[in-house]
Amino acid sequence: MTDANLGAAAPRQTLSAAEARLKKRHRAERLFKAQGVAAIIIAMIFLVVLVGRIVTQGYSTFQTHTLSVAVYLNPERIDTSDLSGVNYDYIVAEAVMKKLGVQDDDFGTISTKVQDLVSRDFGFQLLNKLKADQTLIGQTVTVTGPLKADADLYFKGQIERSTDEGDRKLDNQQLDWLDKLQKDGAITSGFNTGFFTHSDSTEPEQAGVLGAVVGSAMMLLITALISVPVGVLAAVYLEEFAPKNRWTDIIEVNINNLAAVPSIVYGLLGLALFINWLNVPRGSPLVGGLVLALMALPTVIIATRSALKAVPPSIREAALGVGASKTQTVFHHVLPLAMPGVMTGAILSLAHALGETAPLLMIGMVSFVPGVPEGFTSAATVLPVQVFIWENASERAFHERTAAAIIVLLVFMIVMNAAAVILRRRFERRW
Amino acid sequence: MTSILNPLASPLLQGHAMTVHSPDDSTRAPATSTAAPATADPKIKARGVKVFYGDKQALFDVDLDIPAKSVTAFIGPSGCGKSTFLRCINRMNDTIPSARVEGSILIDGADVNAKSVDPVVLRSRVGMVFQKPNPFPKTIFENVAYGPRIHGLATGKAELEAIVESSLKKAGLWNEVADRLHQPGTGLSGGQQQRLVIARAIAVSPEVILMDEPCSALDPIATAKIEELIDELRSQFCIVIVTHSMAQAARVSQRTAFFHLGKLVESGPTEEMFTNPRDSRTQDYITGRFG
Numbered sequence: 001m002t003d004a005n006l007g008a009a010a011p012r013q014t015l016s017a018a019e020a021r022l023k024k025r026h027r028a029e030r031l032f033k034a035q036g037v038a039a040i041i042i043a044m045i046f047l048v049v050l051v052g053r054i055v056t057q058g059y060s061t062f063q064t065h066t067l068s069v070a071v072y073l074n075p076e077r078i079d080t081s082d083l084s085g086v087n088y089d090y091i092v093a094e095a096v097m098k099k100l101g102v103q104d105d106d107f108g109t110i111s112t113k114v115q116d117l118v119s120r121d122f123g124f125q126l127l128n129k130l131k132a133d134q135t136l137i138g139q140t141v142t143v144t145g146p147l148k149a150d151a152d153l154y155f156k157g158q159i160e161r162s163t164d165e166g167d168r169k170l171d172n173q174q175l176d177w178l179d180k181l182q183k184d185g186a187i188t189s190g191f192n193t194g195f196f197t198h199s200d201s202t203e204p205e206q207a208g209v210l211g212a213v214v215g216s217a218m219m220l221l222i223t224a225l226i227s228v229p230v231g232v233l234a235a236v237y238l239e240e241f242a243p244k245n246r247w248t249d250i251i252e253v254n255i256n257n258l259a260a261v262p263s264i265v266y267g268l269l270g271l272a273l274f275i276n277w278l279n280v281p282r283g284s285p286l287v288g289g290l291v292l293a294l295m296a297l298p299t300v301i302i303a304t305r306s307a308l309k310a311v312p313p314s315i316r317e318a319a320l321g322v323g324a325s326k327t328q329t330v331f332h333h334v335l336p337l338a339m340p341g342v343m344t345g346a347i348l349s350l351a352h353a354l355g356e357t358a359p360l361l362m363i364g365m366v367s368f369v370p371g372v373p374e375g376f377t378s379a380a381t382v383l384p385v386q387v388f389i390w391e392n393a394s395e396r397a398f399h400e401r402t403a404a405a406i407i408v409l410l411v412f413m414i415v416m417n418a419a420a421v422i423l424r425r426r427f428e429r430r431w
Numbered sequence: 432m433t434s435i436l437n438p439l440a441s442p443l444l445q446g447h448a449m450t451v452h453s454p455d456d457s458t459r460a461p462a463t464s465t466a467a468p469a470t471a472d473p474k475i476k477a478r479g480v481k482v483f484y485g486d487k488q489a490l491f492d493v494d495l496d497i498p499a500k501s502v503t504a505f506i507g508p509s510g511c512g513k514s515t516f517l518r519c520i521n522r523m524n525d526t527i528p529s530a531r532v533e534g535s536i537l538i539d540g541a542d543v544n545a546k547s548v549d550p551v552v553l554r555s556r557v558g559m560v561f562q563k564p565n566p567f568p569k570t571i572f573e574n575v576a577y578g579p580r581i582h583g584l585a586t587g588k589a590e591l592e593a594i595v596e597s598s599l600k601k602a603g604l605w606n607e608v609a610d611r612l613h614q615p616g617t618g619l620s621g622g623q624q625q626r627l628v629i630a631r632a633i634a635v636s637p638e639v640i641l642m643d644e645p646c647s648a649l650d651p652i653a654t655a656k657i658e659e660l661i662d663e664l665r666s667q668f669c670i671v672i673v674t675h676s677m678a679q680a681a682r683v684s685q686r687t688a689f690f691h692l693g694k695l696v697e698s699g700p701t702e703e704m705f706t707n708p709r710d711s712r713t714q715d716y717i718t719g720r721f722g
Contacts, residue, residue: 019485104705281708314563315567318561318565318567319567319577321558321559321560321561322554322558322577322634322635323553323555323582323635324551324577328581332577333567379532
């Protein structure tokens with residue numbers, strides 16, 4: 001019924017009906033807006049909870065407690081012909097016992113309990129000092145190093161006296177010692193630089209993410225070097241050069257399907273193809289990068305194709321119209337215009353690859369690697385796998401390190417995404 | 432009504448105005464036309480040109496001669512095949528996968544569809560200007576310099592700069608952009624962009640310039656400038672222009688060809704076409720009875 005058909009007899013009624021309809025429309029609009037706001041609030045709450053939990057669990061890793069102690073390098077205990085074989089841990093324990101004013105008993109229980117408080121890092125420091133200068137033997141040197149993780153946790157309030165003595169790692173006597181050391185000013189707290197300069201270790205206080213960060217960077221380099229050029233060129237060919245026929249349709253459908261294949265399947269493929277057939281060293285950044293490149297390829301191709309599709313056809317016509325060849329048209333005009341989209345797609349798929357864990361488990365990257373990878377073919381670990389390994393560790397101190405490693409991973413990703421934004425701005429400035 | 436009859440004074444009508452043209456429009460002689468010479472030795476000679484898009488035939492047996500150093504206008508209702516025929520001349524239809532061209536189009540006696548003809552070389556001889564101004568998203572200088580650069584027309588920087596300057600001068604744009612050659616071409620106004628595109632086409636020294644409704648996206652003042660420019664360029668190039676505006680065809684062209692439903696209905700000197708059309712369909716179209 002249109003306005004023209006409305007009889008003049010009932011104008012008031014229709015007016016109110018129209019008003020009611022209008023009200024209903026406004027109500028529907030308000031409702032829809034409210035739903036949208038609610039959806040955003042829910043999403044934000046989840047994000048805050050997620051980030052908040054990780055940060056609250058992990059931030060304590062970035063603080064650490066160190067002990068300074070004067071160590072007498074007793075010549076009786078040091079065999080100069082075998083410096084590496086010396087029991088430095090006991091020498092350090094002696095120094096700490098002296099500071100605490102306690103004596104070891106015949107069974108060595110006191111020194112063992114003291115050794116539970118002090119990192120083995122002290123011993124390594126002494127060894128290095130002696131290797132550099134043997135004249136230190138017989139003298140007293142001051143050594144500063146981390147406390148053992150459990151002692152560190154006590155100062156962070158994660159081990160409490162109120163807990164039953166049998167249920168905690170440190171007994172009352174050890175806690176008394178720690179309190180005494182702190183009162184004497186031997187223990188200081190500070191930023192945990194070791195977390196960023198050390199690689200994985202069986203001792204939580206010596207474990208860091210450096211090896212994993214370097215491993216991730218190396219693996220990502222391989223992934224980028226393979227997936228971006230191959231993906232972009234494949235997309236350019238499919239979008240600009242390939243004839244549109246049944247074969248290219250099949251290829252397109254398959255690329256779209258590959259983007260949805262579970263990542264662990266790529267891990268199996270990598271295991272069969274790269275490790276068993278091509279004999280690429282397992283667990284290396286090279287094989288990890290290759291597998292992730294396979295995984296990232298479909299996404300890069302799809303992103304590049306849509307970026308190319310978004311370039312107005314008038315630019316192609318303009319270039320062809322002045323006599324540019326097809327290749328010149330694509331590489332002088334179309335691809336540069338599509339570059340912001342290509343870069344965004346590529347970096348986002350690389351960021352996705354960075355966080356991937358499952359396929360790496362299949363190709364043997366889940367192993368304890370206590371150092372920075374020496375090359376692309378040596379064993380390495382990467383950040384998400386490091387998180388996985390630490391999460392499964394039994395020591396309590398690894399739990400906070402797990403969260404801290406997640407924070408490092410997130411920062412790595414934020415840096416990459418920021419790079420994507422900056423790159424896009426830069427390329428867009430060329431109109 | 433008088434203002435409508437004077438095409439230059441009533442630029443508002445251009446582009447979309449053909450349905451309101453009065454019959455009297457046809458009586459107005461083209462302002463700039465000198466009677467076109469008889470086409471004894473045409474620049475472009477089309478014989479039996481047929482174009483198919485897939486199974487659909489878009490153009491039926493077009494025979495047409497286009498003389499050098501004059502303006503030839505293609506008119507006709509939408510979808511009549513005039514743009515399709517234009518795009519055959521520089522083989523832009525090659526870029527449409529389903530398009531198929533039959534028949535022969537000779538430029539100076541050489542078939543453009545011959546296997547030996549490289550479309551890249553052909554398009555450097557036959558420039559094209561499109562409906563929507565489409566400068567490259569680069570600087571004004573780069574826009575004009577691109578063609579000469581890829582065809583290796585300049586040996587040095589100085590020579591390239593000279594080509595750019597002379598092309599912009601020929602396109603009547605030099606005075607407006609001389610001090611901002613290194614600013615983006617996309618920052619110009621629509622009319623300036625279209626003249627920039629013409630300068631870009633001129634820069635590779637083509638023999639033929641094809642224009643596909645070059646003024647349909649422009650305002651009346653910009654349109655008048657382009658039309659003036661076309662008239663100036665006529666002395667150096669063979670210009671073929673597709674237009675929806677019969678007033679424009681009357682103003683700028685020496686010869687006119689009328690297309691209808693994929694067929695070339697009639698062609699001849701513009702004056703004759705508009706005053707004394709031979710075919711009744713031409714008569715109906717230019718008097719605004721359909722289209």
